[in-house]
Amino acid sequence: MDIDVVVGLQTLLEKVIELHDKYLAYVNNCFMNNTLFHKALKEAFEVFCNKGVAGSSSAELLATFCDNILKKGGSEKSSDEAIEETLERLSSCLLILVIRTFLPNSIVLTVCCRTACRKKLARRLLFDKSANDDHERSILTKLKQQCGGQFTSKMEGMVTDLTLARENQTYFEDYLSNNPNAGPGIDLAVTVLTTGFWPSYKSFDLNLPAEMVKCVEFSGSFTKQKPNTENLRGYTHWGPELFSVSCSQASALLLFNASDRLSYSEILTQLNLTDDDVVRLLHSLSCAKYKILNKEPNTKTISPTDYFEFNSKFTDKMRRIKIPLPPVDEKKKVIEDVDKDRRYAIDASIVRIMKSRKVLGHQQLVMECVEQLGRMFKPDFKAIKKRIEDLITRDYLERDKENANVFRYLA
Template sequence: INDKDLFPEFYKKKLARRLLFDKSANDDHERCILTKLKQQCGGQFTSKMEGMVTDLTLAKDNQVGFEEYLKNNPQANPGIDLTVTVLTTGFWPSYKSFDLNLPPEMVKCVELFREFYQTKTKHRKLTWMYSLGTCNIIGKFEPKTIELIVTTYQASALLLFNTSDRLSYSEIMTQLNLTDDDVVRLLHSLSCAKYKILNKEPNTKTISPTDYFEFNAKFTDKMRRIKIPLPPVDEKKKVIEDVDKDRRYAIDASIVRIMKSRKVLGHQQLVMECVEQLGRMFQARLQSNKKRIEDLITRDYLERDKDNP
């Protein structure tokens, strides 16, 4: 593996998806692969990923505890089957988190789980990652009833139509408290893609801020259970951007370490030593190193030799 900093970021993203959405063969299989990677690349390479697999085991135990809590407190019944996966922030890839305005049914669930979790620990804060959530909701259409497997965002949008016949784009965005990008993605998936759960006015293939939406009561499908995916996000670009940022910090730290040790060094020699020092993790480009040296000079971490500028 040449870029030992880039590979784990991609692997961690894929591992997270497999673990969170039950696409993994089993935990033992994942641990076996991580053991082989650890032997090849070292413990630092796999420590966070091992933490992710352990998190899922602990989360299952946590869910059992939550179900026991509900049995022992009948008055706390949320009326909805709720599964919560509690993760450790430091192990997992970073995910964006928004203060989604949940429907009342979901608000009660969140509050109940928070009460339960506080009985276990008072020193940890829960941050809800609604972008990773899934919901099974029942769509009562005129031809027949269909179970819809959707994201938490999509479910929150659809449940708005239990109390409103017609909603504008801006009304949906305001009521959900989401960004334009997220609203466009979820409304496109519900009104312009394969399953048109919502009717859109005007009936075009793109989402506009001037659009209006209605529940499509005549929707039907041969299946009684359908999954409605969101349009994919370009995760590869985000991973590469994050790794590039980390590499800049790594190059800066390497240059500063070398100069603290050597005090005075020729520009070309500094560049080559930095490349050699970082070679175990990634192939540092000469041009990148030169840019980082210039930046450190600008920020007064380094200065040019007055006798040999």
């Protein structure tokens, strides 16, 4: 991140705090700490903080600012004491101000910031971008004190996962050194993670080339020897970069070991990806800065009628070239994750209420559900009604035969 942007973010967040402190003093001193004025201040800042800045929400700005402090190169000129002081201010002031106080009912709420923070943390941990493990644990401790264990539980699990993964990688390397003929034939690093802790991404069944299949089978058989690792699933989305390309890009390039020329449809079929994923993939390899593949016709867009060949004449002065995939809409994905989390929360609340009451009217069920979930977010009545209908189809509830507005719990 550009240093001017970092300074701008810090200035923006500090100015928000100063502005709040200024008007909070007015409420306390001029208006005798009156609850109505406290409510007015809260509502005013809720509107203010919900307004985006340069297309980003307050939660995204906060997560970006925190990520820059903690990743390698983001705070090289700062001492440990200065970083610790910044993290202290970040947790004690900004999280209370921007998240807990002013965004309780907005789409950009605590869970949204938590999702953004988890994704930033995942990239730092998996791509070895974290500058200091102690600072990572420090900010999680501070966040836990300010926002509760629910906010940090999954992120703490991620840090623990990576610590265990490093130990497992050491055992794996020792095994390879003692059994040189049993290895997969290429350098391999295996990271076993707990699914529930890490951010979820769109899953696709990428058809890996034979070279990678051998690695997956070998690492899977080795890892399953350890306890509690029976259910393993490979994710190529977070796969480490090989020669600065992702697993899906490497899979596409390896197809050209067997064929000199491939059509779009042949690549689509062999990789077993969606059209959107293949378009992004092929665009990065044939239309971006580094043209690893030659495309016919030579245009800047990908079409189902295109053909591709490996660019054998490709050269570059850089020893290590990173070929990024075109970005996906992360903001849309965060909102989808928030909506999914809300659906699960509403379902759980309805089931808890009905399990204890057994029989309950529609209006009373809705109101009790709103009351239960009010501390996390303000659920929409239509959303609750939709979740009730879904639970009926899944045989958790049923309508009373004599009164359609009365529900019965099905054990």
